[in-house]
Amino acid sequence: MTGLGMTADAAREALAFYDAGGTGRTPLIVLVLQLALVAGVYAWIALALSALFRKVGRPTWKAWVPVVNAWELFTLAGMRGWWAVVIAASGLVSGVGSLAAVALFAASALAAASDGDDGGAAGAAIGAILVPAALMVGFGVLVLILQVRMVLAVTRGFDRGGGSAVLGILLFPVWASVLGWGSARWVGLPSKTLQPSLTAPPPPPPSSPFTLGAPAAAHAPAPPAGAAPAFVPPAPAAPTAPTAAGTPASFATPAAGRPASSVAPAAPGPGANPWAPPAPPSPSPASAPAPASPASDMIAAPADRGFGSIVAEVPRPAPAPVPAASAPAAVGVHDADDLDERTVLAARRLIGWSLRLPGGETVALTSDAAVLGRNPVAPAEDPGAQVIPVDDATRTVSKTHALLRRDDADGWTITDLDSTNGVFLADESEVTGTPAVSGTFFLGDARLELLSDA
CATH class of the missing domain: 2.60.200.20 (Tumour Suppressor Smad4)
Incomplete structure (x- = not known):
């Protein structure tokens, strides 16, 4: 209780000191001096930022508006301007939160002390110190991180080194004065380094059939499916040996497209029609069926019963050989040579x-x-x-x-x-x-x- 009594007496004396009218003017003078110091430092910073904004082509009046000047500095550094609003809102929340925490913990400490709970009063007093301190430390860390990024970028834009950046972090008004009123010139921020592309390059375009120098054989038209092969005239047949009856040898040419048979056709019987054409030979199993050529049809000569049955095969005249369809002329070989021999006038591009x-x-x-x-x-x-x-x-x-x-x-x-x-x-x-x-x-x-x- 003695400690509590001493604390209460000290509180009453402090209240009497601040509310003592003419005898308590010292705190008021200190407060006025503090406000004057803050106003002087702010005017110093505003004047230095006005000179800095003038060098970079920004409006100078923005250096005097509290949040707008920070917004301009962030945009000048290539950052988001709304970081200035974040800092202002964080400072407001930290200040109001600190005052509320102090008031709440102070009331708790007084209540615990009046109830004789010394431990509760001590805990509330510690909370009244730690909670505002934590809020202020968090706010200070946020401001420090953003200030370091902004100062480094703006210093680089003025082509200054790390010493100027350290000066801006530790003594911001001096840094702004050196850049604004000194000989530093704004050269701009360096362009960002392009990141390597991780996607595969597009496939090359398909080759055109009209590309110069391409072999014409690769693009020659193919013969249509099912087309008959080019006609090749058959070799003349060798004369056959004379028969026993003295009949002359036959110079019959085998029909085109029909395989020659090694078995002679049988002579017609006594009751057979002598004017009937011979039966077609059976196709060879090794050859594919092909349409009969008109030249292969034989005409049977009439036979006289008195002289025996003699069939003379008179071939029709063979058609004139059709030349094979020639492939289209190789396009592009001579033309490519001609193009290679030509001289193209180069278009000179004027430099703008x-x-x-x-x-x-x-x-x-x-x-x-x-x-x-x-x-x-x-x-x-x-x-x-x-x-x-x-x-x-x-x-x-x-x-x-x-x-x-x-x-x-x-x-x-x-x-x-x-x-x-x-x-x-x-x-x-x-x-x-x-x-x-x-x-x-x-x-x-x-x-x-x-x-x-x-």
């Missing part, structure tokens, strides 16, 4: 040039000379120069700032037309005279890039 402005838009260079500025006017020595207005958010580009000129020998050159903030090359060297230019260059703080279509 374009200029990327600070806002990201691209303008095609249609002339050998181009004058650049906020409201440029072609110079008197080159009145036909292409006029390209540069929308400059940094306000560092003069009305008529520089002249681009293309020469066959030196390529593109740039000339400073007495501008206020000068012309700088990619290595941050200021232009004097008419040096050659390629790729990135600066008009004041405005970044431009010369692009080739080749």
